[in-house]
Amino acid sequence: MKQNEPGSTTEFDDFGRDVTTKKLAAGSVVLASTLVLTACGNDGDDDFSTASPVETVQSAEDAEHSVSDIQAAVDIFVGALDDLGIDHSEPERRQVGGSGAKAVFDIDVNGFDSGINVFPDADALETWQGLSDSFGGIHVAKDLAVLSLNTDEGIGDSAEIAPQIAEHVGGVARGV
Template identity: 50%
Template sequence: MSIRKLTTGTIVLASALTLSACSDDDDETAAATTTAITTDQVTESADDPDAEVEAARDLFIGALDDLGIEHTEPVRGQQQLGDVEARFDLTVNGYDTGINVFPDAEVMADWEETSDTLDEIYVAKDLAVLSFNTEEGAADAVEIVPRIAERINGTAHGI
């Protein structure tokens, strides 16, 4: 979403809220104004890259939940790698784990190549990975990674 769209949407929303708060018009006119703004906001959110990031996070969390695998709630973390669009930190079965979301397929392929060289354990799907700590909990990760990959129709690595 561009800054112009965001600014325009914000101005339209603020104007509509101000007008409806100050207006003596009937409720029908106010409802029509609110509906138009809501529709515009939905259109803008469809272009929102954060929606894609949240969908990737929710995909992995949903799989963990469906499989009954213990985990903490993911917390958006500092981007340790410059090429990562978003990172979430969590623990899975008590071990540090991360969800990385990449901006494009080329960046993700580079990350996967490096991680495969280092024998990292992770599940990949679309532009995201669920990456496990290989120093601690590797045996646990090797056991659950194939199940997670199967659940989301992803790819298991490092097992």
């Protein structure tokens, strides 16, 4: 592949065809597929203990700030569920996969698989929300985090509680 000009983001194949759009479309399909597989929870049978760890390099200060932001986001949603008397399990952290999030937690809400995703920036959140909306997802967004509610057998329950949770946390309910 050759590049159009130095610094250009347009890429061409060996026949001079622009392949930038195809790469973006392929990336969107992969991200959308991952969203479908990860956003609505799992059945609890997955064993992530054999997965290879992802190594990142960051300072101790960045790591502490990141963990505290993640925990604060989880605490906001769990606190709202508690305050509203909505039954839930304890969040369990799991592999992020290709969701674009920096942290993902499984949590049952009113007996249905749900999840909390914390994103590294507004662009990642916006991308995830667009995909969630396109697949009929229901979630509550607050800052850079979402509580993704079940849209399978629990869709009616999710549509009912999402606005309540959003109001309680000062966030936005989407998909209802």
